[in-house]
Amino acid sequence: xxxxxxxxxxxxxxxxxxxxxxxxxxxxxxxxxxxxxxxxxxxxxxxxxxxxxxxxxxxxxxxxxxxxxxxxxx
Amino acid sequence: xxxxxxxxxxxxxxxxxxxxxxxxxxxxxxxxxxxxxxxxxxxxxxxxxxxxxxxxxxxxxxxxxxxxxxxxxxxxxxxxxxxxxxxxxxxxxxxxxxxxxxxxxxxxxxxxxxxxxxxxxxxxxxxxxxxxxxxxxxxxxxxxxxxxxxxxxxxxxxxxxxxxxxxxxxxxxxxxxxxxxxxxxxxxxxxxxxxxxxxxxxxxxxxxxxxxxxxxxxxxxxxxxxxxxxxxxxxxxxxxxxxxxxxxxxxxxxxxxxxxxxxxxxxxxxxxxxxxxxxxxxxxxxxxxxxxxxxxxxxxxxxxxxxxxxxxxxxxxxxxxxxxxxxxxxxxxxxxxxxxxxxxxxxxxxxxxxxxxxxxxxxxxxxxxxxxxxxxxxxxxxxxxxxxxxxxxxxxxxxxxxxxxxxxxxxxxxxxxxxxxxxxxxxxxxxxxxxxxxxxxxxxxxxxxxxxxxxxxxxxxxxxxxxxxxxxxxxxxxxxxxxxxxxxxxxxxxxxxxxxxxxxxxxxxxxxxxxxxxxxxxxxxxxxxxxxxxxxxxxxxxxxxxxxxxxxxxxxxxxxxxxxxxxxxxxxxxxxx
Numbered sequence: 001x002x003x004x005x006x007x008x009x010x011x012x013x014x015x016x017x018x019x020x021x022x023x024x025x026x027x028x029x030x031x032x033x034x035x036x037x038x039x040x041x042x043x044x045x046x047x048x049x050x051x052x053x054x055x056x057x058x059x060x061x062x063x064x065x066x067x068x069x070x071x072x073x074x
Numbered sequence: 075x076x077x078x079x080x081x082x083x084x085x086x087x088x089x090x091x092x093x094x095x096x097x098x099x100x101x102x103x104x105x106x107x108x109x110x111x112x113x114x115x116x117x118x119x120x121x122x123x124x125x126x127x128x129x130x131x132x133x134x135x136x137x138x139x140x141x142x143x144x145x146x147x148x149x150x151x152x153x154x155x156x157x158x159x160x161x162x163x164x165x166x167x168x169x170x171x172x173x174x175x176x177x178x179x180x181x182x183x184x185x186x187x188x189x190x191x192x193x194x195x196x197x198x199x200x201x202x203x204x205x206x207x208x209x210x211x212x213x214x215x216x217x218x219x220x221x222x223x224x225x226x227x228x229x230x231x232x233x234x235x236x237x238x239x240x241x242x243x244x245x246x247x248x249x250x251x252x253x254x255x256x257x258x259x260x261x262x263x264x265x266x267x268x269x270x271x272x273x274x275x276x277x278x279x280x281x282x283x284x285x286x287x288x289x290x291x292x293x294x295x296x297x298x299x300x301x302x303x304x305x306x307x308x309x310x311x312x313x314x315x316x317x318x319x320x321x322x323x324x325x326x327x328x329x330x331x332x333x334x335x336x337x338x339x340x341x342x343x344x345x346x347x348x349x350x351x352x353x354x355x356x357x358x359x360x361x362x363x364x365x366x367x368x369x370x371x372x373x374x375x376x377x378x379x380x381x382x383x384x385x386x387x388x389x390x391x392x393x394x395x396x397x398x399x400x401x402x403x404x405x406x407x408x409x410x411x412x413x414x415x416x417x418x419x420x421x422x423x424x425x426x427x428x429x430x431x432x433x434x435x436x437x438x439x440x441x442x443x444x445x446x447x448x449x450x451x452x453x454x455x456x457x458x459x460x461x462x463x464x465x466x467x468x469x470x471x472x473x474x475x476x477x478x479x480x481x482x483x484x485x486x487x488x489x490x491x492x493x494x495x496x497x498x499x500x501x502x503x504x505x506x507x508x509x510x511x512x513x514x515x516x517x518x519x520x521x522x523x524x525x526x527x528x529x530x531x532x533x534x535x536x537x538x539x540x541x542x543x544x545x546x547x548x549x550x551x552x553x554x555x556x557x558x559x560x561x562x563x564x565x566x567x568x569x570x571x572x573x574x575x576x577x578x579x580x581x582x583x584x585x586x587x588x589x590x591x592x593x594x595x596x597x598x599x600x601x602x603x604x605x606x607x608x609x610x611x612x613x614x615x616x617x618x619x620x621x622x623x624x625x626x627x628x629x630x631x632x633x634x635x636x637x638x639x640x641x642x643x644x645x646x647x648x649x650x651x
């Protein structure tokens with residue numbers, strides 16, 4: 001159950017970060033000529049992907065693949 | 075720009091680009107053959123059921139699903155419209171697509187596996203099927219089905235707009251002869267309709283490979299090659315900033331609100347965030363997203379895809395920036411009618427900057443990119459019609475073969491409608507209705523997603539919330555007037571009541587929807603009004619394809635023709651209907 005909660009937290013992080021626009025709607029610091037606003041969001045594509053993959057692994061190990069027994073409902 | 079110069083440019087770009095057109099036609103024919111051959115792909119004994127024709131036998135693994143969902147969600151219209159929005163008004167209207175397609179995946183990770191499992195267990199093909207099973211309520215199910223069906227129509231029409239943009243820049247579709255003008259589009263769509271009819275969902279699954287490889291190739295080449303040609307990224311962002319500032323100054327001078335943006339200013343934070351959130355929540359309510367997700371072979375396939383689909387979001391971000399590359403390159407997107415049309419900016423950029431054959435590849439990428447989503451959307455809309463309208467309301471004892479037949483015919487009708495829509499009405503209508511469609515789709519989110527997790531919500535409360543969201547969203551969108559053309563449905567942003575900030579109308583309508591649903595649920599539950607009969611059990615939401623009991627159920631399911639329910643040994647499961 002703790003693993004599932006952790007997976008939930010990992011999934012919520014990118015949503016909260018990207019909806020909190022004021023913290024990244026700025027031009028400086030630039031990277032390779034890209035204003036911060038743009039490269040920061042590109043960076044989050046990768047971070048979000050990594051977080052989602054981690055969450056996926058967590059849900060797998062938390063439940064096993066087919067661990068349900070007959071009559072067990074959850 | 076003087077009118078004279080406009081004419082000259084239009085004449086220069088108006089000619090037929092023979093090489094590009096040849097490449098486009100060859101690639102197009104290639105995917106047409108692939109589309110017809112697709113019926114042999116992961117071959118089934120018979121395509122005469124919705125599971126086979128409409129969901130590809132629910133057999134697609136991780137990579138096929140990746141291509142299929144990628145080809146489905148990142149449509150030709152997206153590839154045309156997002157850079158066009160960047161080109162015309164900048165980051166708020168265009169670049170929100172990036173956070174939108176990032177936060178999309180954590181959101182679907184959370185609920186799509188549950189939807190996959192319950193659909194797998196009960197043979198649901200559409201979300202309206204699920205709602206029907208969860209509440210045994212035909213009205214609520216119909217509300218979901220009709221919303222999805224109606225919102226998908228203009229979306230299909232927009233795929234045609236994408237093909238039209240390419241054909242126009244390639245020089246086709248000019249002249250006053252109505253037959254010659256629209257013949258290429260007509261042929262393209264007739265071919266699409268024919269192989270969708272014969273191969274079902276397997277056709278877009280196969281074509282999606284070609285489409286996505288072309289798209290990746292074209293965008294990566296463009297993003298590496300083009301910046302060097304126009305003075306590097308510093309120059310590109312500089313040119314974009316200058317244009318947006320000039321736009322805003324001109325708007326203020328004309329007495330209008332400045333709506334262009336380089337990086338969103340403090341007044342646009344809410345708009346940017348709500349556009350991203352609302353679009354992300356609405357996208358997987360669309361029937362075509364659900365169809366592609368349910369065609370995967372396991373609940374984990376869906377979740378793995380949530381982690382690898384962002385590759386497309388990265389490409390979409392690069393593509394958005396090509397809109398600004400076009401500003402630095404001085405691209406003039408002028409249609410065959412001599413009018414400036416921002417929608418043509420990406421095809422025009424490729425025609426100006428690349429050799430003709432590569433421009434042809436880029437045109438093909440966009441045109442084929444329109445076929446995949448158009449096929450899936452028409453299949454999804456057709457499934458929704460045959461399952462939730464035809465079988466539910468018109469012919470209750472329809473067999474799976476009859477359902478598939480109706481679906482196949484409906485997929486033709488839906489495409490014909492889209493074609494008529496685009497050929498007879500102003501393009502802007504399709505765009506407006508698609509914006510409205512997004513607002514509508516989001517109103518089905520509580521009915522579908524909340525119900526996947528809980529049955530606390532009351533079916534009537536969900537229905538009233540949905541209706542209120544639909545009405546509010548439609549009225550608000552109607553009241554948005556385009557400052558230039560003076561027409562209604564001019565956009566999807568409006569003041570958020572009580573906050574005096576601009577926000578996405580869908581999100582405001584959603585909040586009203588949910589508040590109503592919660593309040594009415596509390597009242598109805600207190601009054602002990604019946605909340606319908608639930609044919610699902612908690613186990614259904616976790617079941618995976620290789621679960622032994624699921625295998626047993628599936629074997630049993632194959633012996634009868636009931637659309638819903640299975641007689642099985644799991645305690646608490648509802649009997650077959």
